[in-house]
Amino acid sequence: xxxxxxxxxxxxxxxxxxxxxxxxxxxxxxxxxxxxxxxxxxxxxxxxxxxxxxxxxxxxxxxxxxxxxxxxxxxxxxxxxxxxxxxxxxxxxxxxxxxxxxxxxxxxxxxxxxxxxxxxxxxxxxxxxxxxxxxxxxxxxxxxxxxxxxxxxxxxxxxxxxxxxxxxxxxxxxxxxxxxxxxxxxxxxxxxxxxxxxxxxxxxxxxxxxxxxxxxxxxxxx
Numbered sequence: 001x002x003x004x005x006x007x008x009x010x011x012x013x014x015x016x017x018x019x020x021x022x023x024x025x026x027x028x029x030x031x032x033x034x035x036x037x038x039x040x041x042x043x044x045x046x047x048x049x050x051x052x053x054x055x056x057x058x059x060x061x062x063x064x065x066x067x068x069x070x071x072x073x074x075x076x077x078x079x080x081x082x083x084x085x086x087x088x089x090x091x092x093x094x095x096x097x098x099x100x101x102x103x104x105x106x107x108x109x110x111x112x113x114x115x116x117x118x119x120x121x122x123x124x125x126x127x128x129x130x131x132x133x134x135x136x137x138x139x140x141x142x143x144x145x146x147x148x149x150x151x152x153x154x155x156x157x158x159x160x161x162x163x164x165x166x167x168x169x170x171x172x173x174x175x176x177x178x179x180x181x182x183x184x185x186x187x188x189x190x191x192x193x194x195x196x197x198x199x200x201x202x203x204x205x206x207x208x209x210x211x212x213x214x215x216x217x218x219x220x221x222x
Contacts, residue, residue, distance in 0.1 A: 002026065004053040006037070010044030010069075013037045013051075026055045028062055040066045043107055047073050068111030071127040074104045084131030091182055095134040095175035097168065098143070098152050101125060103161040121156060122147070137174040 004022050006013075013019070013034050023030050033053060041049050050067040072084060079094035105121040112120050122144060129140040136143055146152065154160075 002055045002057055004055060006051045006053060007048055008037060008041065008051055010047050010049045011038050011042035012045065013041070023053070026057070026060070026062075028055055028060050033062060033064070036064050037066075040064055044069060044074075047077055068108055071104065071108060071124055072131050074107060075124070075127055075131060075133060078104060079133065084133070087132075090185070091132055092134055092175070092178055093132050095137055095171045095178070096128065097163040097171055098136055098155055099161050099163045101128065101135055102155060102159055106159060106161065117159070118147075118156065134175065134178070137171060 004026065006019065006022065008019075015030055015034060019034070020030070023033060037051055037053075041051065044066075047069050049069050052065040052067065053062055054065070055062045075094075075096075076082065076084065078096060078100050081093050084093055101124050102121065105117065105124045108124065109117055109120045112123065125135065125140045125144055125147075128135055133140070138146075143152075147156070
């Protein structure tokens with residue numbers, strides 16, 4: 001068996017030069033490979049996904065194995081943001097519903113070492129905490145505690161992934177206020193920093209002038 005490693009956009013693999021260069025020499029039906037890869041990766045649409053194609057050189061038969069993208073990429077895709085927070089304690093980048101977290105857990109579960117779905121779900125919540133994402137308008141740590149107390153049991157057991165329009169609106173309004181506060185804090189910090197820099201710039205000529213005056217006085221004494 002020959003292993004061919006590919007990086008493709010989920011659900012949108014195309015017969016480009018890179019793919020042709022890797023699969024062409026194998027002598028397999030490239031169109032069929034593309035069709036099967038797209039079918040297997042459709043849930044990761046919009047994300048670059050690693051795919052392993054094992055090819056039997058004699059029979060030209062192949063098998064496909066889709067490797068799951070990093071959890072953080074799935075979280076960002078769900079939020080439609082390009083990057084997580086570089087300062088998770090000060091800056092939040094999104095607000096997920098528990099149903100969205102469940103959806104991510106379903107996408108990751110078969111690719112993780114978790115023994116059960118709950119373990120996978122808690123792992124996803126841990127990632128949300130690391131990249132600055134709220135869940136149900138709360139800190140993910142608080143949501144973990146609520147889950148341990150039995151909250152969201154119905155949603156988790158049924159693996160519910162649909163978010164109602166009303167709930168989505170509430171989450172968005174809450175996060176809009178968070179963003180507004182974050183922006184105000186950021187502007188205040190930038191203004192304070194600019195004021196300090198301006199103070200240093202103003203102090204430098206004054207210090208230089210005082211030094212020159214002292215030198216002149218010392219010269220006069222001589």
